[in-house]
Amino acid sequence: MKKSFLFIPALFAASIAFSQEKIxxxxxxxxxxxxxxxxxxxxxxxxxxxxxxxxxxxxxxxxxxxxxxxxxxxxxxxxxxxxxxxxxxGRGWEMEKSYVAMTKPYYMPFIAIPKAWTESTNGEVSGKVVFIEATTEEDLAKYKGKLKGAIIAIKPSGDQSPTFEADATRFTEEELNAMAEPPAERAGGSRFTPEQMQALRAARAFSMRISEFLNEEGAALIIKGVNGRHGTLFTSSPRGYLKDTPVGVPELETAPENVNLLARLVENGVDVEVEAEIKSRYLTDDxxxxxxxxxxxxxxxxxxxxxxxxxxxxxxxxxxxxxxxxxxxxxxxxxxxxxxxxxxxxxxxxxxxxxxxxxxxxxxxxxxxxxxxxxxxxxxxxxxxxxxxxxxxxxxxxxGKIRGIYLQGNEAVGPIFDQWFKPVDDLIENRTITIRDTGGTDHQSFDAVGLPGFQFIQDPIxxxxxxxxxxxxxxxxxxxxxxxxxxxxxxxxxxxxxxxxxxxxxxxxxxxx
Structure with missing residues (x-):
């Protein structure tokens, strides 16, 4: 059954009857x-x-x-x-070779991706794994002078427990109906409290400090566990792409299961070794x-x-x-x-x-x-x-297919879009128009200067x-x-x-x- 949801403020509801679009x-x-x-x-x-x-x-x-x-x-x-x-x-970057495997106590290849814009390793590197656990400068001081040529591992922070929901989904009628309602007001317009924002900024700054410290100490490679499950890993934190970015430690991002395996072995007194190689090059002509x-x-x-x-x-x-x-x-x-x-x-x-x-x-x-x-x-x-x-x-x-559109707060276009959708409503289930904003996409660049910019609502899949x-x-x-x-x-x-x-x-x- 096809239904449509449209949030229209009372001020504009009366205008529909006399603002029929020519289609x-x-x-x-x-x-x-x-x-x-x-x-x-x-x-x-x-x-x-x-x-x-x-x-x-x-x-x-x-x-x-x-x-x-x-x-x-x-x-x-x-x-x-x-x-x-x-x-x-800034610089372009090409990945030419990527390889990492645990070689001791037994051989196991890992699922891993070099961090974008990372440097190459000095050929193939191998050796014992050192886990860094630090939240303060005092913690880092314990490692000073001990990491020259070391292969550093960093455990993932996300949840890797089993899930019992489908990976692929489409919006339900109830979800779209709720989306059509105006959003609840948030204090300050942010989903984070000022204290949470301060903590996030501090954590980000200290993460950068760890990278600086490992570079100063001459570490050979960082292997970082990132979020993901079942062989999927999320990668979107680049090394610097600007032309004047200083040289850093080569870094691989790997599935969380791999780093968790290394950590459990080390924590239980088992010697662990890995070998790895990254070959990359920068494009600087343009x-x-x-x-x-x-x-x-x-x-x-x-x-x-x-x-x-x-x-x-x-x-x-x-x-x-x-x-x-x-x-x-x-x-x-x-x-x-x-x-x-x-x-x-x-x-x-x-x-x-x-x-x-x-x-x-x-x-x-x-x-x-x-x-x-x-x-x-x-x-x-x-x-x-x-x-x-x-x-x-x-x-x-x-x-995912289009299920409607975000008005980005532009109430006056709601009745217009409602009429434009009608000739294609046979292609849409439970079509929805919402006054809400959505972020993280290029329409924001237009919206930021007062130009009508819109992102369509899509099934998440x-x-x-x-x-x-x-x-x-x-x-x-x-x-x-x-x-x-x-x-x-x-x-x-x-x-x-x-x-x-x-x-x-x-x-x-x-x-x-």
Whole structure:
């Protein structure tokens, strides 16, 4: 049974009756037919995931992906397809060899990934394992002068006990219904108390201090247990990528079960030895960061200078091929513009796709693009194109199908989106529109300067349990039918935005801090 949930404040509820949107239903049917019957999602996924490989920012894999995207978008008939520099990012990094195994008391290969931007080891290193347990400078002092050439192990902090819930899930009707309600107020707007924030900052600072100490002492390698279960490990904490980052200790991140095994053996008086080797290299010829940009020019003489944007981040982490984070979003957005070109529809406004770089290190690609083209968040100095953008749409929550959209606090667009969803409601179960914000994706770069930026609600599937920043984020984790559904819905939203007589309503400009 299909239902829809829409949170509409009382102020706007009465406006629905007299603000009927003009929707070209024939155009929407063309979009649905092309996207569902002639989809190229599978082909795009192969190119971005399997063929390009891991797409760490400024890596060779990222360049393979940008080259493919520019070539393919051009072949589909988009104009001005290019890579556009947004500013200095830093060094690229390539992993050429990674190996670690326990060799005593018996041989066992480990599941491990070099930390991004880590240095190489000095060839193969081997020896006994030393566990570091320190929370203060006094604790560190106990190890001074004892770690030259040592292989350091650090135990994981997360919970590795069995779970009794499915890895892959879809939102239930009850969950979506609850999501449609306005969020409960949180003191200070944070889920952490000031005391908790202070403790987190202190823990982060001391972790950096441990790394500095191990470098000063001349340790040969760090093997760190990270969060995960059943062979899945989460990796997203890089060594420095900036051009002037000092040399550090080579570091491997490994499945928690591996380090826990080492720890239990050592704690019970068993001699433990490992051998390992990391070979990596830095790319320093070009330190600029790049986005991919392409356009479908508008056709209306009065509106073609205005913009509708859609995008997702093309960069990934390096432990796998970045299928759900976020090749999925780029596949959907590329397929959406392909659909619009293939249908022969003539949008009034210009449609611009952006595939972002540097998202994983802090939304760098989109934030700098917004600063370069629309506004400076720090001063709120607006550029001429700020007035021209109607909306930006983003996909970056994995491979799960669209179940609705976050309004990001923009109440006035709720009734509009409700009407836009209706022609595609046959593709959505329990469709939901919520006033709530969502974070951690590139739409925030637009929202931060008062531009309408939106992220769609997506089914979680295995995103938080198996694929987000893990060594399991490969092609097999993509739900191709879900990607087809997303591309059709995104294409319809983008087209409706391009055809609307007026730009979408905006919230007030943010205040300068």
């Amino acid at each position: 070209d239903l024939q155009a929407i049917e063309k979009i649905k037919k092309e996207g569902l019957e002639n989809s190229q999602v599978n082909k795009i996924a192969f190119e971005l995931v399997d063929k390009a490989g891991p797409r760490l920012s400024n890596s060779e894999g990222y360049k393979r992906a940008t080259d493919y995207a520019v070539e393919q978008l051009t072949a589909w008939g988009l104009e001005n397809a290019k890579t556009e520099a947004w500013g200095e990012f 330190l600029q960061g790049y986005n991919v940009i392409a356009e479908i020019p508008g056709t209306d003489p009065s509106l073609k200078s205005e913009l509708v944007m859609l995008g997702g981040h093309l960069d990934s982490w390096h432990g796998a091929n970045g299928a759900t984070d976020n090749a999925a979003g780029c596949i959907v957005m590329m397929e959406a513009v392909r659909i619009l070109k293939a249908t022969g529809l003539q949008p009034k406004r210009t449609i611009r796709i952006a595939l972002w770089g540097g998202e994983e290190q802090g939304l760098h690609g989109s934030r700098n693009y917004v600063q370069n083209h629309f506004a400076d968040r720090a001063s709120m100095e607006l550029k001429p194109d700020h007035e021209k953008l109607s909306a930006y749409y983003n996909i970056d929550n994995g491979t 295995e995103y938080r349990t198996r694929t987000h920043h893990t060594n399991m984020d490969n092609f097999e984790r993509l739900e191709l039918d879900d990607l087809r559904q997303m591309a059709v819905i995104v294409a319809s939203f983008v087209y409706n935005t391009a055809q609307r007589d007026e730009k979408l309503p905006r919230e007030e400009l943010p205040k300068v801090n």
